[in-house]
Amino acid sequence: MALKLNLMAGYWSSHPPQNMVAMAQLAERLGCHGFFTAEAYGSDALTPLAWVGAQTERIKLGTAIAQISARTPTSLAMHAITLDHLSNGRVILGLGVSGPQVVEGWYGRPFAKPLARTRAYIDIIRQVLARDEPVEHQSEHYTLPYPADAPGSWGLGKPLKSIVHPLRSDLPIFLGAEGPKNVKMATEICDGWFPLYFSPTGPKVYAEQTANLKPGFEIFCPVRIAITDDIEGALARVKENLALYVGGMGARDRNFHNDLVARMGYADAAAKIQDLYLDGKRREAVAAVPDSLADEISLIGPPERIRDRLAAWEESPVTGLMVWAADERELTQMAELVVGR
Structure with missing residues (x-):
C-alpha cells in the first residue's frame, strides 16, 4: 500500500x-x-497549525501530539472545532499523555492511571463533536458538570452543548501510544495511532494489536530519513536520539521507551544504554545503541537502498511516515522517494 508522507515540524527549540x-x-x-x-514545555501544538493553515489550502493539519494534561477535554475540543472550521476540515487531532516528568513537573497534574484518563478525555471530546446531547461525564478523572457539593462549587453548573456546530462530528482522533494496552485502546476508540518506534523487519511487537484493524484506521510512524552515502554517520544521529529516549527520558525504573526497545528484542542493550546515560556517560550510551536497531526504525542510505527498504514499510500495517526535513531540497528528495513511488 502506498505510504502517506507527513512533514513533522515538532516543537520549537x-x-x-x-x-x-x-x-x-x-x-x-x-x-x-x-x-x-x-508540544513539550515550550511552544504549543495548536497555534502553529492556525498560522500554517491560513497560508495553505489542502494539506492536513495535525497535532502529534497535543498533551492531554495541558487542557481540559472540552477546551481541546473547542480548539479542534475552531481550527477545523477555519481550515475547511483539515484537522487531525493527535493526543497523548506525555510522561510523568512533564505532566507532574510542568502541568502540576498527577500522572496516575493514564489509560483510564485518556479514555475519559476522548469520551468527552467525542460528545462535544457529536453534539447530540449536552456533555455529561462522571469518572475519577473528569466530572461534568462540576458537582454542586464539591469544594468551591457554586452549585450552578449545568450540562452544555457547544455553541458552534462542529464542521465534522467525525473529526479524526489519533493517539500516541507505546504500551500494548494503550495501543490496543487506540485501535478501539481512535481513528489512528502514532507509534514512537516501529520496525517493519524486526520482531512483530504490535502484531496482536494490529491484527484486525477497522477500515480506514491509520498508523503514522515517525521515521528518520537520511538520503546519504554516509550510512554510518547518519545512523550515529539516530543513535543519539535513541540514547536520549531509551536512557534518559524517564526514571530508571519507569521508562516507557526503554520498555519498548526491550520488547523489540534489545533488552540487554536497553539496560546498558540506560545505565550509561543515567551515570552521565552519554557518549558511551550512544555507542551502546545497536546499529541494527537504529537501522530498523529509519530509512538511511543512498536512494536505491531507501527504495528497497521502503517495500517492508509498505507491507507493514503502517499507512504513513512522519518525517523531519532540514530544508526544501531534503523534503523534495523525500517526496520523490515516498510520494513518487
Missing part, C-alpha cells in the same frame, strides 16, 4: 523555525498528506 510556512507550502505542492506539530 529555543526559537521559532524560520522556514516553517515555506516548508508546509512546499509539502503541499509535493503531495504530502499532512503537516504535524508537537
